Amino acid sequence: MEFEMTKPVPETQPWSERFWEGTKQGKLLIQVCKDCKSKIFYPRKFCPECWSGNLDWIEASGKATVLTFSTAYSMVEPKFMDELPYTIAYVDLEEGIRMMTRIVDCKPEDISFDMNVEVLFHERNGYFLPYFRPAGKK
Amino acid sequence: MSKGKIAIIGIGEVPTRNMPERTHWDIIYDTCMEAVRDSGLHKNDIEGVISVTPQAQPKIAAELSFGKLPEELGLKGCKDAVSVNAGGASTSNAIRLAEEWVTTGVAKAVIVQHVTIHSTIPLMDQINFFAKAGIDLQWEYPFGPTYNIIMGLMANRYMHESGCKPEEMASVVTALRSWATKDPNSFFYGKDVPSVEKVLASDMLNTPLHKRESNVLGDGGCAMIIVSARDAKKMKRPAAYKLGDSVRYFSGTCVMRDFSKVEEGFRVTAKEALAQAGITKEDVSLWNCYLAYPLAHPLIAEWLEVAPPGQGGKYFLEGRMSFGGNIPWSTIGDAPGRGHTGSGVSSACYVETARQLMGKAGERQVKNCKYVYQNAGGGSGFNNIATIWGKEIK
Numbered sequence: 189m190e191f192e193m194t195k196p197v198p199e200t201q202p203w204s205e206r207f208w209e210g211t212k213q214g215k216l217l218i219q220v221c222k223d224c225k226s227k228i229f230y231p232r233k234f235c236p237e238c239w240s241g242n243l244d245w246i247e248a249s250g251k252a253t254v255l256t257f258s259t260a261y262s263m264v265e266p267k268f269m270d271e272l273p274y275t276i277a278y279v280d281l282e283e284g285i286r287m288m289t290r291i292v293d294c295k296p297e298d299i300s301f302d303m304n305v306e307v308l309f310h311e312r313n314g315y316f317l318p319y320f321r322p323a324g325k326k
Numbered sequence: 327m328s329k330g331k332i333a334i335i336g337i338g339e340v341p342t343r344n345m346p347e348r349t350h351w352d353i354i355y356d357t358c359m360e361a362v363r364d365s366g367l368h369k370n371d372i373e374g375v376i377s378v379t380p381q382a383q384p385k386i387a388a389e390l391s392f393g394k395l396p397e398e399l400g401l402k403g404c405k406d407a408v409s410v411n412a413g414g415a416s417t418s419n420a421i422r423l424a425e426e427w428v429t430t431g432v433a434k435a436v437i438v439q440h441v442t443i444h445s446t447i448p449l450m451d452q453i454n455f456f457a458k459a460g461i462d463l464q465w466e467y468p469f470g471p472t473y474n475i476i477m478g479l480m481a482n483r484y485m486h487e488s489g490c491k492p493e494e495m496a497s498v499v500t501a502l503r504s505w506a507t508k509d510p511n512s513f514f515y516g517k518d519v520p521s522v523e524k525v526l527a528s529d530m531l532n533t534p535l536h537k538r539e540s541n542v543l544g545d546g547g548c549a550m551i552i553v554s555a556r557d558a559k560k561m562k563r564p565a566a567y568k569l570g571d572s573v574r575y576f577s578g579t580c581v582m583r584d585f586s587k588v589e590e591g592f593r594v595t596a597k598e599a600l601a602q603a604g605i606t607k608e609d610v611s612l613w614n615c616y617l618a619y620p621l622a623h624p625l626i627a628e629w630l631e632v633a634p635p636g637q638g639g640k641y642f643l644e645g646r647m648s649f650g651g652n653i654p655w656s657t658i659g660d661a662p663g664r665g666h667t668g669s670g671v672s673s674a675c676y677v678e679t680a681r682q683l684m685g686k687a688g689e690r691q692v693k694n695c696k697y698v699y700q701n702a703g704g705g706s707g708f709n710n711i712a713t714i715w716g717k718e719i720k
Contacts, residue, residue: 191450192450196467198464198468199463199464230465258532259532260472261529262530262531263472263540265470271470276470276471276475286582287465288469288471312468
């Protein structure tokens, strides 16, 4: 039996392409509504608060805290097996946005709740996924 | 809607097992015929057919949604047939649609059924389906999450905030399996109940989830007959009357799910459903919670105010929710005890709710079972539907 081993890239929408273009330049962009001033994540075609189409982008600081995390040791898709163990987390950006991500550049046992992390970008087939690592770690 | 207008008056079910020799239609015949016979009705009295859509089984899903069931079973009085899909919340919505049909005169008696056969789905198709269903393909899937990991994220934060210990979490499996071992329809019927130590000794899949805290996929099916509450009373047969129904939507994408909103949703829906039924939580004889994973049970016990804040895990460890404990809870053992039949776990839970209120639960029968809280949630947890069912209607 052969498994699909190609690692997935984001299935984008026309209105989210700017976000992924930003990651190629090392920028974490957040969509904003110019009418009601909402910060929007994930990017939408229209503002989910006021349905305005008057949308723009700001660059996030890339600083966040870990809300929660789970480290995988097995039972993931075959295409991700070679990366085990890895840690999936929800992080809260300074700008009030919550994202799913990976925590990297540290041992799983060194990850803690509410720890400060910062963004870095992991390349996969032309896309740059926003991962996070402990703040201040180069 | 939902204030004593309908009742379940017949149930049918097959054991949850991995038995690839049983076809989908084998199971549909067995469950539907048993449910009709249990109701005391004739097959031609069934005027509506509602199927809970099987997940990852496109052939049977298409046959059911294209109306084959009434023809196959010779339901000559059938006026309409349909399939409903809201993941794990499908059964709740199938029952709501049955309520609509019964109260508006579309159908006097409706059969709601579900069937799933996991054992014949090629492994690769299973992996492909469960890896992506309910996981956002742009903002989540590329990072490599699984359902187990999504549950781990919630459980880890809960344990951090509440101080709930791993042995308390593990004791949920012991509690659920203590019911399952007494349930002839369970995958684990007659099997040893794993101790807390055994659960914790099993492999760590992803923190804090051990292998014995995850689910085993199984094949299964069940059916129920729904009529108006007025007709059920006239029939003078054991019945389960629907007394309350409340729902809140959370989010379609896992990471967008605000934990506090989920907590509030569970609290509010329970209160609204209890208020509709005209009872309080002290009147509830059985908390028949459907959550799919054991790790969510302590949280929900607290949110439903069955356990004090921070004490959900302790209550399970003390055996209060186990068979023989003082808080009857998930008496088929939820998905970890029954075996996971996809959207069918919630169908099985509703059938169990009816079985308990009808007094047909055998060794697992809850004494003086008068009112049951039955919840269901769809997808990876996009909503919570709370319902209250009663043995009688005033």
